[in-house]
Amino acid sequence: MSRSLTHHGPLRVAIVGSGPSGLYAAVELLKKNPGAQVEMFDRLPILGGLARFGVAPDHAVRRRVTAVYERLALASGRYRFHGNVEIGRHLSHQDLLAHHHAVVYSSGAASDRRLGIGGEDLKGSHAATEFVAWYNGHPDFRDRSFDLSTERAIVVGNGNVALDIARVLLLSTDKLRATDIADHALTVLASSKVREVVVLGRRGPAQAAFTAPELLELESLDDVDIVVEGSVGALARQVRPEHALRLQLIDEYARRGVLGRPKRLLLRFLTSPVEILGQERVEGLRVVSNSLAAQNDGVIVAKPMDSVGIIPAGLVFRSVGYRANAVADLPFDEARAVLPNELGRVVDPATRQPLTGTYVAGWLKRGPSGGIGANKVCSRQTVAALLEDAAAGRLAEPAELADRFDRLLESRQSALIDYRAWKRIDRYERNQGAATGRTRVNLSRMEDLLRIAR
Numbered sequence: 001m002s003r004s005l006t007h008h009g010p011l012r013v014a015i016v017g018s019g020p021s022g023l024y025a026a027v028e029l030l031k032k033n034p035g036a037q038v039e040m041f042d043r044l045p046i047l048g049g050l051a052r053f054g055v056a057p058d059h060a061v062r063r064r065v066t067a068v069y070e071r072l073a074l075a076s077g078r079y080r081f082h083g084n085v086e087i088g089r090h091l092s093h094q095d096l097l098a099h100h101h102a103v104v105y106s107s108g109a110a111s112d113r114r115l116g117i118g119g120e121d122l123k124g125s126h127a128a129t130e131f132v133a134w135y136n137g138h139p140d141f142r143d144r145s146f147d148l149s150t151e152r153a154i155v156v157g158n159g160n161v162a163l164d165i166a167r168v169l170l171l172s173t174d175k176l177r178a179t180d181i182a183d184h185a186l187t188v189l190a191s192s193k194v195r196e197v198v199v200l201g202r203r204g205p206a207q208a209a210f211t212a213p214e215l216l217e218l219e220s221l222d223d224v225d226i227v228v229e230g231s232v233g234a235l236a237r238q239v240r241p242e243h244a245l246r247l248q249l250i251d252e253y254a255r256r257g258v259l260g261r262p263k264r265l266l267l268r269f270l271t272s273p274v275e276i277l278g279q280e281r282v283e284g285l286r287v288v289s290n291s292l293a294a295q296n297d298g299v300i301v302a303k304p305m306d307s308v309g310i311i312p313a314g315l316v317f318r319s320v321g322y323r324a325n326a327v328a329d330l331p332f333d334e335a336r337a338v339l340p341n342e343l344g345r346v347v348d349p350a351t352r353q354p355l356t357g358t359y360v361a362g363w364l365k366r367g368p369s370g371g372i373g374a375n376k377v378c379s380r381q382t383v384a385a386l387l388e389d390a391a392a393g394r395l396a397e398p399a400e401l402a403d404r405f406d407r408l409l410e411s412r413q414s415a416l417i418d419y420r421a422w423k424r425i426d427r428y429e430r431n432q433g434a435a436t437g438r439t440r441v442n443l444s445r446m447e448d449l450l451r452i453a454r
């Protein structure tokens, strides 16, 4: 175990982003360095990041993992939360480095990847990330509107986010009401006319990115028929042993067939979107059927064939992955949308030399893959690199004394949300939930969040 390492007091670390990777990093640091002081920042007055805004409302139990880490960090007595503080606006990277030995960026991947096809900007064509943030009550997405007056919606992509969206669109109002879905989303979904969701995969079922528990969970949609199309062909079924269960589950749904239920979830494989069609708004999706080919490296890729068709639909969600935004004053790898790094040390992309005291963890480090738990290993690796650098004297001593930091922060942001203020929000939301028979009622307007926090 490394001890506090610098000549002038304890190791001071700033963590930017309070989602799972930031919380894991905080707890790991506090555990491995018994003198360390951690200051965690979030742009929002809410602690939790993607655990709050990315996890589907019917999976709320997954959010609890981060709540445990939040309590562990707090129990150390060496952790503080500063919500409603944006790095790059209220404080710069240099401000953080002037007051801390190291900064860990764990602000995740807030944007989406585009398909790069015509019609993507039509009304009714949405990024999955926006819809997810909207139904989870993210203040930035509170006023987005989703017109669910159409009977068929298409979700492009074969990842777990695509399944989250399909479930939320198809779940009964009673089941949704039992979750912590945002009130504004519950109202819109309660009058939804969507009866069919088509989930489009460009490759076969064996190559889909869904995980088995999420596929299994589709069973709980008891008024929904699950229909499978395009799952035949040797390559479409060439499955790695660890993914065999996924294929088995998809086969079971295919065998079960149509049971005459009022709603339908169509898993359509070997199909790519070509163009989103419509005049004023989305009216359909032009698609092409694919065959599969194995490349020399063994990767199975989709090749478009001649067969083109149109799926009529009033809504298209692109769910083809999240994308991180660049961080002010730091290099960015545009192709991978990550901070260039070696084992969590942010590096100069040209020389691959580490930038002193600058680290990254989570989706901003490795790209948007893996569930909440995957961040634990990732953050542990970053913290190991940071502590190794501290022990080797590779961190610069902060230019400013620790007690000057609070004054700087207050001078830049008057509406600071500390941990106690965040807890007032948390308690209020849970009490509102209890009063209405729900787990919690999340606030989604900044003015309400700040008012309750005060």
Ligand code: NAP
Pocket (backbone or CB within 6 Å): 059, 115, 156, 157, 158, 159, 160, 161, 162, 164, 201, 202, 203, 207, 208, 209, 210, 211, 214, 272, 273, 319, 320, 321, 322, 368, 369, 370, 371
């Ligand atoms: P993902 O797992 O990376 O899936 C992205 C999907 O988009 C893939 O099926 C990919 O197909 C497809 N795709 C990419 N470009 C495409 C294109 N141009 N046309 C058609 N399809 C395209 O991403 P995600 O669903 O956003 O999930 C992100 C991470 O969060 C994943 O690790 C996921 O497991 C995790 N997550 C977990 C849960 C959970 O545990 N319940 C819930 C939500 C998210 P190819 O494979 O052919 O590229």
